[in-house]
Amino acid sequence: TLRAAGRNVTVVEAVDRLLGRAVAPIIAAYVRQRLEAIGVRILTGTTVARLEGDSGRVSAAITSSGERLPAQMVIIGIGVVPNVELAEAAGIAVSNGIRVDQHMQSTIPEILAIGDAAAYRHWFTGGDVRLESVQNATDQARLAARTILGHAEPFTAVPxxxxxxxxxxxxxxxxxxxxxxxxxxxxxxxxxxxxxxxxxxxxxxxxxxxxxxxxxxxxxxxxxxxxxxxxxxxxxxxxxxxxxxxxxxxxxxxxxx
Ligand SMILES: Cc1cc2nc3c(=O)[nH]c(=O)nc-3n(C[C@H](O)[C@H](O)[C@H](O)COP(=O)(O)OP(=O)(O)OC[C@H]3O[C@@H](n4cnc5c(N)ncnc54)[C@H](O)[C@@H]3O)c2cc1C
Incomplete structure (x- = not known):
């Protein structure tokens, strides 16, 4: 959208490909090629080391390789870290988020967690996940409500x-x-x-x-x-x-x- 409005856009990505946590490499490569075709510059394996500014406005981003990217606007999209301090202080198990079982119950069963903050063993892959999406949060909210009401149903929503x-x-x-x-x-x-x-x-x-x-x-x-x-x-x-x-x-x- 910014590109369509005629802006110069540079994407600075820390790891070696785009969308590393969201999609498979084949789609990431496709998105990269398509964005580059419309003139978006993409720097992978690069981070923003610091920002420069004048009079309270950003004027440039300096990358980890020392390149100065003049900028009128910087959009930071680097994900979230769950706030687990409260859970930890309560003695609840925490590992990349608040650990919950398939009923959304934490290691203290009277305390439930859902959404971005909750980490769990996914029924579909068997691996541990913490998903950040509206669908995951709302499906888990519905299931947590049912758990509180005494229904022992497992979480089986497809992400x-x-x-x-x-x-x-x-x-x-x-x-x-x-x-x-x-x-x-x-x-x-x-x-x-x-x-x-x-x-x-x-x-x-x-x-x-x-x-x-x-x-x-x-x-x-x-x-x-x-x-x-x-x-x-x-x-x-x-x-x-x-x-x-x-x-x-x-x-x-x-x-x-
Ligand atoms: C810019 C952006 C774009 C996104 N786009 C999409 C998208 O297109 N599609 C999609 O599926 N998802 C998207 N997401 C992700 C989606 O918004 C989240 O996954 C979803 O909101 C998670 O819901 P949640 O209830 O777990 O957490 P939140 O929505 O973060 O709600 C948690 C709430 O708890 C409150 N809180 C925190 N600590 C305490 C405390 N101690 N006491 C009381 N309240 C507390 C917070 O203030 C907050 O209001 C996007 C997220 C962002 C930031």
Missing amino acids: WFWSDIGDMKLQMVGLTQGGDHHLVLGDLAENKFSIYHYAGDRLLGIESVNRPADHMLGRKMLGAGFSPTPQTVAGGPDALKAALAAFNEDELIRARA
């Missing part, structure tokens, strides 16, 4: 997230860490595609660019616990819808049996 970057509507569902291969539906050249990430034969997540229908279908598939084969994915949305419908029908029959 999803979105972001609009330039002309890319980026939508992610699932968690793709640990993926060992992927499949592409659509066309990168047309800026409309989805990447299906697999670990072995299990679908871990889908990252879509300008293919919202793939994202919505992905939420239904992962929410139902359905992992389509790569062959079905290659058959496109109609094949996936049919396979999901058949899976749901089988589940219904199994539940009735």
Whole structure:
């Protein structure tokens, strides 16, 4: 948006790629190439060492490599660190956030934590996560309320997230860490595609660019616990819808049996 308004934009990123905590390397590389094509300068493996200013206004950012980037505005987007001091003082276990179980209960069960501050073992990947998204916070809030009301239901929401970057509507569902291969539906050249990430034969997540229908279908598939084969994915949305419908029908029959 700033670029479209004719501003010179430089992105300074500490690690060696963009969106390191959010998307798989293939999408990060795609976003980088697309932003560079419209003139955004991207410096990876670089940090801002200090800011310079005149009369209370910023005038430049000095990078860790000593480059001076003249600037009228600096936008700092470097994530958050959870405030865990209160929990720690109360004797609650803390590790990259307040540790909670699948019912959102901390190590002191009468104290629950949700959202950006809560770290937990994710049912979907088996790994420890602390997710920063509206969907995660609101799904956990609903579950925490049910826990307080005495329902012992586990947290089984499928994580999803979105972001609009330039002309890319980026939508992610699932968690793709640990993926060992992927499949592409659509066309990168047309800026409309989805990447299906697999670990072995299990679908871990889908990252879509300008293919919202793939994202919505992905939420239904992962929410139902359905992992389509790569062959079905290659058959496109109609094949996936049919396979999901058949899976749901089988589940219904199994539940009735
Ligand atoms: C700039 C920005 C853009 C974002 N964009 C998106 C997006 O596009 N999509 C998306 O899904 N997510 C987005 N997020 C993330 C999303 O906003 C957070 O994941 C979500 O708000 C987390 O909800 P939460 O309730 O855990 O925490 P918060 O929304 O941070 O709420 C915590 C509240 O607790 C209060 N508090 C803290 N300590 C205490 C205390 N001791 N006593 C009482 N109150 C206390 C705080 O003041 C705060 O109001 C964005 C975040 C930022 C900062």
